[in-house]
Amino acid sequence: MRIERIAVCVSLVLVGCGPAELIAAHPGGGATAGGGSAAGGGATAGGGSSGGGNTAGGGATAGGGTAGGGASAGGGQAGGGATAGGNTAGGNTAGGGAAGGGSTVQPPRTVVACLTGAVDESSPSNTGFTELCAALAAGGATLVRSGSNATWSTFPATNGDAVIQPVFAALDTNLDGAFTIADGPTELNLIGFSWGGINAGKLASKLAADVRIDHAALFVRLVLLDAYQPLVFSVSAPAAIDAALNFRHSQTPAGDCSSGVPLGPYRGVRLACASAQRCSDFDFSLATNQTFNGLWGSQVGHCEVPDAARLLVTDLVLTGATARPLPPTVPVSP
Numbered sequence: 107m108r109i110e111r112i113a114v115c116v117s118l119v120l121v122g123c124g125p126a127e128l129i130a131a132h133p134g135g136g137a138t139a140g141g142g143s144a145a146g147g148g149a150t151a152g153g154g155s156s157g158g159g160n161t162a163g164g165g166a167t168a169g170g171g172t173a174g175g176g177a178s179a180g181g182g183q184a185g186g187g188a189t190a191g192g193n194t195a196g197g198n199t200a201g202g203g204a205a206g207g208g209s210t211v212q213p214p215r216t217v218v219a220c221l222t223g224a225v226d227e228s229s230p231s232n233t234g235f236t237e238l239c240a241a242l243a244a245g246g247a248t249l250v251r252s253g254s255n256a257t258w259s260t261f262p263a264t265n266g267d268a269v270i271q272p273v274f275a276a277l278d279t280n281l282d283g284a285f286t287i288a289d290g291p292t293e294l295n296l297i298g299f300s301w302g303g304i305n306a307g308k309l310a311s312k313l314a315a316d317v318r319i320d321h322a323a324l325f326v327r328l329v330l331l332d333a334y335q336p337l338v339f340s341v342s343a344p345a346a347i348d349a350a351l352n353f354r355h356s357q358t359p360a361g362d363c364s365s366g367v368p369l370g371p372y373r374g375v376r377l378a379c380a381s382a383q384r385c386s387d388f389d390f391s392l393a394t395n396q397t398f399n400g401l402w403g404s405q406v407g408h409c410e411v412p413d414a415a416r417l418l419v420t421d422l423v424l425t426g427a428t429a430r431p432l433p434p435t436v437p438v439s440p
């Protein structure tokens with residue numbers, strides 16, 4: 107398995123090393139007001155074990171869920187009770203209404219777009235990522251699929267553009283050519299691993315600028331899993347993105363799948379967010395005495411990030427909270 111993964115990483119470098127393309131933050135949107143209130147709520151609930159680091163992400167717990175509710179479902183208050191004591195890190199509204207009791211607010215539909223690393227879903231290096239996306243589908247999420255696959259191949263980078271239309275189609279349930287509240291409360295998750303993580307950032311920027319989408323009616327979460335492309339050093343979450351989670355590693359363990367290859371080893375790039383957003387940048391390498399899905403933090407290399415993050419991401423995407431320990435965070439800056 108490891109040898110095969112190395113081969114994939116080598117091919118990644120050989121096939122394409124495009125120029126650096128940093129993602130510009132989109133000034134539009136309007137859904138970020140929720141992010142602002144989330145920071146306050148999170149501080150009050152105090153459940154986040156990942157506190158410290160950035161303002162809006164690590165400590166964002168129940169408040170995160172509340173803000174998400176306001177943005178997408180309009181029934182957010184219940185989120186506080188649902189997530190108090192847990193770790194939400196960019197929580198959402200799913201379960202908020204139900205746990206609050208007595209709410210008749212329709213729970214949001216969870217739409218997920220999974221963007222693979224190089225080369226495609228069948229590549230051994232993407233196995234953990236594919237399993238994560240399959241777990242989200244099994245948990246009730248609507249996957250934006252490429253054929254029958256759980257994930258969408260986005261290698262090389264320009265293929266990410268092809269994902270926009272199927273994502274929009276998944277949002278526009280009443281087929282009127284726009285996404286509005288009439289399509290029902292919806293949470294959109296853009297999840298990308300390695301090469302696909304950078305592409306997920308690009309997709310987020312394009313969706314943020316898409317005039318067909320009423321972002322006040324849509325909760326969007328960006329999830330990066332050791333996002334990497336050569337000569338790219340960060341991913342910026344546009345203002346219309348309500349929450350962004352970055353899971354990565356910063357210390358290369360022995361035998362890492364990307365060691366010894368051109369431009370390797372690969373380490374996930376940092377996350378950049380505007381101050382009003384709820385963003386968390388988690389570093390498994392800083393968790394020397396913790397395990398994540400059976401992996402010690404120090405064991406997590408490039409190809410292990412999806413495995414280590416799997417249970418955390420499925421919790422957060424499907425319920426908006428997790429009781430599992432999160433990795434330490436590093437500060438997020440614009």
Ligand SMILES: [Ca+2]
Pocket residue numbers: 277278279280281282283284285286288289
């Ligand atoms: Ca519509």
